Amino acid sequence: xIVVHIPDAFIPLPQAAVYWIIALIFIALALRWARAEMxxxxxxxxxxxxxxxxxxxxxxxxxxxxTSGHMMGAALAAVVLGSPFAAVFVLTxxxxxxxxxxxxxxxxxxxxxxxxxxxxxxxxxYYSYQGLxxxxxxxxxxxFVAAWFSLLVAALVCAVExxxxxxxxxxxxxxxxxxxxAVIGVIEGAITAAALYLIFTARPDLISTxxxxxx
Amino acid sequence: xxxxxxxxxxxxxxxxxxxxxxxxxxxxPDGLESAFFGxxxxxxxxxxxxxxxxxxAAEEQVTEITGNTFSFAAPFPDYSIxxxxxxxxxxAVAIGTLLVLAVAxxxxxxxxxxx
Numbered sequence: 209x210i211v212v213h214i215p216d217a218f219i220p221l222p223q224a225a226v227y228w229i230i231a232l233i234f235i236a237l238a239l240r241w242a243r244a245e246m247x248x249x250x251x252x253x254x255x256x257x258x259x260x261x262x263x264x265x266x267x268x269x270x271x272x273x274x275t276s277g278h279m280m281g282a283a284l285a286a287v288v289l290g291s292p293f294a295a296v297f298v299l300t301x302x303x304x305x306x307x308x309x310x311x312x313x314x315x316x317x318x319x320x321x322x323x324x325x326x327x328x329x330x331x332x333x334y335y336s337y338q339g340l341x342x343x344x345x346x347x348x349x350x351x352f353v354a355a356w357f358s359l360l361v362a363a364l365v366c367a368v369e370x371x372x373x374x375x376x377x378x379x380x381x382x383x384x385x386x387x388x389x390a391v392i393g394v395i396e397g398a399i400t401a402a403a404l405y406l407i408f409t410a411r412p413d414l415i416s417t418x419x420x421x422x423x
Numbered sequence: 424x425x426x427x428x429x430x431x432x433x434x435x436x437x438x439x440x441x442x443x444x445x446x447x448x449x450x451x452p453d454g455l456e457s458a459f460f461g462x463x464x465x466x467x468x469x470x471x472x473x474x475x476x477x478x479x480a481a482e483e484q485v486t487e488i489t490g491n492t493f494s495f496a497a498p499f500p501d502y503s504i505x506x507x508x509x510x511x512x513x514x515a516v517a518i519g520t521l522l523v524l525a526v527a528x529x530x531x532x533x534x535x536x537x538x
Contacts (some may be wrong), residue, residue, distance in 0.1 A: 212453040216493040217486045218451035224491065242534040251531035256433035259524035264440040265504065266516045270449035274471025275457035278448075298527065305523050310515065311497030363454060374488050378461050384461050384468050410429040 211254035213303065213313030214366065219373045221316060227369070228319030234296050234327045238252045250289065253414075257285050258298045260403075262305065277392025280362065282327050283333025283393050284305035284400045287347075290417035295330025296322070320350055320369055325363045333358035337418075347408065347418065348401045355400035356393035362420035434524065441520040445502070445512035459485070 219227070234374035244253065261281035281302075282295040291299075303321050306312040312322045337347075337354035344350045367385040370376035376385075408415050452460055452473065461468035463481035486492055502519070504511035 212456050214455065216491050216495070217482065217489060218459075219491060221491050221493070239534050242448055242531070243470050243536060246535045248532070248533065248535045248537055250533050251528060252430050255424060255524050255528035256430050256437070256529045258527035259520045260433055260437040260440070262523040263437040263444065263516065263520045264521065266444035267440060268448040268451070270451055272471075273453075273457065274451050274466065274473060275454060275455045276451040278450035293448035301527050302523055302532065305519055305526065307497075309497060309499055309519060309522070311500040311504050314491075314493065315494045315495050316491060327505045357460065367458075375485055380462055380468075381458065385424070385454065387464075387468070388457055392454055394531065407429065410432070 214317045216314030218370065218375050219320060224316045224375060226321065227323055231319035235247050235300055238293040238296035241291055242297060245291060251275045254289060254298065256346040257288060258301050261285065261298060262302045264399065265302065271388065271391045276387050277388065277395060277398055279399050280329050280359050281339065282325055282329025283358045286334035286401055286415040287337050287351055287404060287418045288414060292330040292334040295333065296326040299326035300327065309407050322365050328365050329358045329364045332361045348405055351404045352397035352401040356397035359396040372376045437520050438517055441512045442515040444516050445509050
């Protein structure tokens with residue numbers, strides 16, 4: 209049974225500490241966002257999204273080259289809840305439970321995992337969705353491409369961190385992480401678009417939130 | 424009513440995925456692991472054969488490179504529950520899902536905007 213985020217051994221402690229500091233800044237901003245923008249009636253939706261993202265992350269889907277990949281869910285959280293900080297909020301909780309309870313993803317390097325999946329995934333997912341939706345004028349293809357792109361960029365940022373750590377050479381790291389995650393991103397895109405379809409069909413009122421109008 | 428339906432449906436879907444996950448998930452190395460094994464010579468980047476011995480050596484090698492020897496004994500390592508096999512994993516993921524639900528709800532309530 210695997211999900212697998214960056215393990216402790218992949219990043220030297222001083223660098224891991226820097227990633228934790230950056231992550232904590234974004235966590236503080238996410239909490240500030242919650243206080244200012246997250247209405248109390250949205251809380252059950254946030255909780256269900258977090259639980260669903262935790263569960264779906266456990267499903268590693270086989271891709272070619274003897275590899276597997278799993279959903280990240282940051283783009284989905286950001287689009288449904290109408291802010292990239294929502295993704296930071298949700299993914300941080302998911303990563304803490306995965307790391308502390310299940311040893312999935314390191315403890316010292318959790319900051320890096322929060323940056324990659326919550327911050328990079330959330331911001332790239334949210335803003336590319338906003339941009340694409342202006343072109344496509346349809347949330348589902350926009351969500352598909354935005355989610356695919358968010359996973360790919362998160363993986364490339366991870367490859368850069370691995371290069372700084374001395375774990376991966378930059379070129380080969382970018383190539384292999386890019387190759388695998390360009391394929392895994394298709395799964396991310398498909399599930400994000402499908403989940404968004406279900407959510408918007410059941411709750412059309414959430415569409416305006418996703419378009420950046422404060423709820 | 425519709426509002427509650429979506430949430431209940433969401434929890435049911437999440438739990439169904441959680442319980443099914445250990446039975447349907449691929450045990451191939453994930454993207455990051457696979458890139459790691461490829462770079463450390465335990466696997467061809469485009470190949471699917473994993474050399475278990477080289478994979479073990481790669482894990483020792485990377486610890487030497489980074490010097491990060493931190494280890495942490497999680498209560499349910501790799502989503503397993505001691506003494507239980509696949510059913511234990513299904514239970515572990517289900518527990519995790521419910522815990523995330525509860526923690527997100529609690530923190531959400533604590534930090535949400537109140538008027």
